[in-house]
Amino acid sequence: MNVSSALYMISGCLVTLGLMLGLMPALIDYLHRIKFGQTERGEGLESHKKKNGTPTMGGLAFILVPTLVFLLLSLCTPFKLLDMNTGIILLAYVGYGLIGFIDDYIIVVKKDNEGLKPAVKFAMQSVLAVVFFLLYRSTASTGVWIPILDQTIDLGVWYFFLVFIMFTAETNAVNFTDGVDGLCAGQMVIALVPFLAFAFFQQQANVGFLIGLVICALLGYLVFNLHPAKIFMGDTGSLALGGLIAAVAMVLKQEILLILIGAVFVAEVLSVIIQVTHYKRTKKRIFRMAPLHHHYEKGGWPEEKVVRNFWIAGIVCALLGLWLGVM
Template identity: 70%
Template sequence: MFDHKVLYIVGFLLSVGCMLAIMPRLIAYLHKINFGQTEREEGLASHKKKNGTPTMGGIAFILVPVILYLLFAVIGFFPLDTNIGIILLAYLGYGLIGFIDDYIIVVKKDNTGLKPWVKFLMQSVLAVAFFLLYASREPMDIWIPIANIRLNLGNFYFILVFLMFTAETNAVNLTDGLDGLCAGQMIIALVPFFIFSIRQGFDNIAFLIIIVIGALLGYLRFNKHPAQIFMGDTGSLALGGFISAVAMVLKQEILLVLIGGVFVAEVLSVVIQVTHYKRTHKRIFRMAPLHHHFEKGGMPETQVVHRFWFAGVILSALGLWLGVM
């Protein structure tokens, strides 16, 4: 019987190694077929130089962990249970929605991508499916940090899961606007869930999380400023679905809001900006999402990313402390 700690290390190193080997070839191939980013006309002038940078890099950090987990499962190291099934389906399902969106933007040269209502409908269908699959075998309750009690929400749990999946996937998607920001922030946010899964005895979930972290680290090597590749909606929606599913099966839905506080701030900045502008025709932020507000104020892109990462570390540490106290 192999020590799970050894398997975590082996899986992590394999995931990083596979990404470091795959990414240069993927970047070259995407360049060859002209799968490049098209910056919005109303976007920041400093971002115009990013036009043509390959996108859809999320394909790699989706497929590498999924294939690695399936290989380890076939060998017999980890089971393919319902919890893992939900997480993998969320990862692949939301990634597929993002892929369709990216395909329309890149291949069809339509920078609007999927119509918002179509994208939301597809996200909603997946959220409902995951709720039905999970609720068919688990109680509809949530764990309250600090108080250390479980509260049964009954049918209201559906609303929580629905909002969690749809809001989180869009929040992560909005965060993917600066080189390295989203990937680094997701690595930071996943660390507490890795520890939660070990403490709860879900070694298979811990293994899946650590190989996703490894894949993101490998990807970040090519996505840090100046980025050689972007994850696209393929990657950002997949990551939002992944962390939402992990939070659901680990009963850490409330702590997801805190640990993913940077993602929450990004999506709230857009909601606040749009709502306020429609009412007053005035802007609260220089530009939304929030990271562009700081950029437009003159802060260098790398400095914005590092400060957001630092905020993410603080929030993740606080969420981890609340989750284990």
């Protein structure tokens, strides 16, 4: 990467951050006026009831702004930013965001708190996972790099099942993490930083630039999402971020490290699976409430403490994943 391309990338990141900081107040005001507000579940935490009416679908901003900046720079500069890898990442980002948008629209506009039926949502997520596998398989191997052992194992046809699990599990894991002000967006910034480093170590500057744009967009969003949140990302944002990080891990061949780097997301979804499975069998709960962040809230932790401690755990996992990825 030469000095000229580096300057373009830094400028793109600064423009993205500036656009987010400038546009978010207008978006919040607009969503307020059209009454696109959050509706807290009746069985949810009492402390969250005051969040009713807070604008949601904020994920639209951090999906559209970095995507448009990336595409405009790709069209208006001599650098060929859009390739197969960045195309797959963008398709995952926007595609899963669209599924989330449909879900949010049904909840907010149609006043149906169930949103998309779980089977329909899973089917849509699955179709996208298959599309990404077919696109990626046409230009890349089915090998998976094993950290520590520094060995690559060719999974052959089994690679499809790994990709399928990555996309469907990660989108739902990130979705479950979005339940406390600032937690999900901040945790995603932390998790994306190691992949940003991997991209440049692998000389995939285009992928690194796209990751950098998303990180800057999320930082701009976080200014308005920290407690007390003025806006929520909704399923629009959380599903998009889950699809994005799964696609990034796939194109950078860091599928295994995704588990470690995204350990907080993994813990959140596992807490739900364990809670539901155990309750169905015994009618008893292991956690005070699932997902995991609500367990700690029920135990008396304020939202800020939950976010701070989860971020610290995320930073530790991200640093360990980064070390394993470059050692």
